[in-house]
Amino acid sequence: MILALGLVGALQTGLIGGFAGYYLSESLYEEIGQRALMVAKTVAGMPAVIDGVQRRDSDRLMALSRHLAATNEALFIVIGDDRGIRLAHPDPDRIGHSMADDDADEGRIALVEGRGYVDVARGSLGLSMRGKAPIFVPASGEIIGIVSVGYSLDQVQGTIQRYNLVLWTVVGLMLLASVIAAMVIAGRFKRAIFGLEPEQIARLFQERDATLQSVREGIIAINRDGIITTFNRTAVETLGLAPDTPLAGRPINEILPENNLMATLTSGEPAFDQEVWLRGRQMIVNRLPVRQNGEITGVVASFRLRDELDQVSRQLTRIQQYADTLRSQTHEYSNKLHTIAGLIQIGANDQALALIGSEVSDHQALIQLLLDSVPDPVLAGCLLGKYNRAREMGLRLEIDPDSQMADLPAVLPRDQLVSALGNLIDNALEATRLEQGAGGRVSLSMTDLGHDLIFEVEDQGPGVAPEASQRIFERGVSSKPGDDRGIGLHLVKRFVERWGGSVTVEARQEGGSRFTLYLPKQARPDPEVP
Numbered sequence: 001m002i003l004a005l006g007l008v009g010a011l012q013t014g015l016i017g018g019f020a021g022y023y024l025s026e027s028l029y030e031e032i033g034q035r036a037l038m039v040a041k042t043v044a045g046m047p048a049v050i051d052g053v054q055r056r057d058s059d060r061l062m063a064l065s066r067h068l069a070a071t072n073e074a075l076f077i078v079i080g081d082d083r084g085i086r087l088a089h090p091d092p093d094r095i096g097h098s099m100a101d102d103d104a105d106e107g108r109i110a111l112v113e114g115r116g117y118v119d120v121a122r123g124s125l126g127l128s129m130r131g132k133a134p135i136f137v138p139a140s141g142e143i144i145g146i147v148s149v150g151y152s153l154d155q156v157q158g159t160i161q162r163y164n165l166v167l168w169t170v171v172g173l174m175l176l177a178s179v180i181a182a183m184v185i186a187g188r189f190k191r192a193i194f195g196l197e198p199e200q201i202a203r204l205f206q207e208r209d210a211t212l213q214s215v216r217e218g219i220i221a222i223n224r225d226g227i228i229t230t231f232n233r234t235a236v237e238t239l240g241l242a243p244d245t246p247l248a249g250r251p252i253n254e255i256l257p258e259n260n261l262m263a264t265l266t267s268g269e270p271a272f273d274q275e276v277w278l279r280g281r282q283m284i285v286n287r288l289p290v291r292q293n294g295e296i297t298g299v300v301a302s303f304r305l306r307d308e309l310d311q312v313s314r315q316l317t318r319i320q321q322y323a324d325t326l327r328s329q330t331h332e333y334s335n336k337l338h339t340i341a342g343l344i345q346i347g348a349n350d351q352a353l354a355l356i357g358s359e360v361s362d363h364q365a366l367i368q369l370l371l372d373s374v375p376d377p378v379l380a381g382c383l384l385g386k387y388n389r390a391r392e393m394g395l396r397l398e399i400d401p402d403s404q405m406a407d408l409p410a411v412l413p414r415d416q417l418v419s420a421l422g423n424l425i426d427n428a429l430e431a432t433r434l435e436q437g438a439g440g441r442v443s444l445s446m447t448d449l450g451h452d453l454i455f456e457v458e459d460q461g462p463g464v465a466p467e468a469s470q471r472i473f474e475r476g477v478s479s480k481p482g483d484d485r486g487i488g489l490h491l492v493k494r495f496v497e498r499w500g501g502s503v504t505v506e507a508r509q510e511g512g513s514r515f516t517l518y519l520p521k522q523a524r525p526d527p528e529v530p
Contacts, residue, residue, distance in 0.1 A: 009178025
């Protein structure tokens with residue numbers, strides 16, 4: 001850029017300087033010529049000159065020509081008669097000789113045609129710019145002589161050189177200013193593009209485009225006016241648009257009226273992993289403002305269908321449930337086996353058999369209850385894991401034998417259901433252990449009768465104060481110590497509200513709390529709930 005701008009500046013200033021120099025030279029030559037002609041006409045019209053020519057008074061004319069030449073800074077003033085014979089000349093030896101020595105046409109234009117003219121010739125005094133004018137008798141108009149006024153071209157060249165020196169000095173300063181301006185502009189431009197060269201920018205642009213197209217999430221970027229500037233093919237597919245739908249240059253509100261990108265553009269606050277509805281599809285969206293020099297210049301959003309995340313989440317949930325169940329059962333059965341081994345070693349075989357029978361009977365009863373009442377494997381696995389977790393904590397999780405949960409709607413996400421129910425049971429277990437210690441009891445009852453799915457979880461904890469019955473569902477609010485608290489119930493609240501249900505909490509007369517979860521069977525996600 002510096003070279004380009006410098007060369008352009010040099011070319012411009014060179015052309016301007018050359019044209020100005022040429023124009024100045026031509027103008028100066030013309031001006032000197034006109035000056036010589038004007039002086040010649042003035043001298044030719046002087047009465048003293050006319051009288052001296054008529055009298056052929058060379059001495060008088062010599063003195064007069066020298067004085068006028070000095071006064072007008074001319075190289076010479078030569079006066080001749082009507083035949084071109086010199087009557088006055090700076091060199092006295094040339095008086096009486098013809099002016100044809102200096103002028104090939106012998107002043108014919110002036111003496112014959114009666115016109116003044118300008119020419120350049122090399123005479124006895126060197127190369128000069130001459131102005132010649134005829135001498136007329138005022139009364140009759142008769143041509144009686146000629147006046148030749150010359151200015152040395154060496155003088156003219158000296159004047160032109162002085163002017164050219166000033167001109168080319170200005171041209172040089174202009175060129176220097178152009179180079180400095182080019183360096184400043186190039187420096188500012190390079191800082192604006194992070195010091196990258198054009199080839200690097202082109203390569204990065206190609207890499208960015210390839211990266212955008214390879215990302216499995218939809219990506220859309222807007223500028224500060226809400227106009228789409230960047231997008232990838234996945235965005236078009238995820239939004240359910242036609243493959244050839246043009247997005248670049250269109251307002252984001254025209255493509256996604258329900259977007260929150262303009263709010264992010266105004267607030268400047270990023271948002272991560274928000275569940276929203278776009279074009280009738282539930283998606284997980286991230287929004288990040290783009291800043292330049294501290295100013296928000298746009299927003300970039302990435303989004304993915306919730307279904308894809310649900311599938312991964314369900315798999316992780318099942319793996320976690322299996323891990324929790326195996327860990328609890330391993331710990332519990334390890335203790336049981338040690339106890340049975342001890343009883344056998346001391347000869348208490350009857351007690352060992354009774355313990356084995358009791359263990360088998362309890363698990364068989366729970367498994368049979370789950371098989372009869374909860375045919376959904378995900379929910380049944382969750383309850384079995386929580387049952388073993390309670391036994392590991394020294395507590396009892398009692399499931400109402402009259403419970404029934406067979407009519408689970410297919411649209412209800414199992415991972416979110418077991419997450420919400422699991423949070424309620426975990427909170428109940430912790431509250432019961434803190435208040436009752438080992439031997440405490442947590443009760444669970446379920447029913448799918450009617451239009452709602454209802455889950456009730458009762459604990460023997462300290463209970464919830466009436467004034468805090470709503471605040472406990474707020475994020476970060478918890479009665480238990482620690483920084484990472486107050487999240488579980490908040491997630492439960494979000495889940496049930498999104499699916500059109502509700503969750504309540506009330507104090508039990510015998511102590512503790514009862515949490516009741518209501519989920520309508522025909523509910524659909526509420527797009528207004530994030």
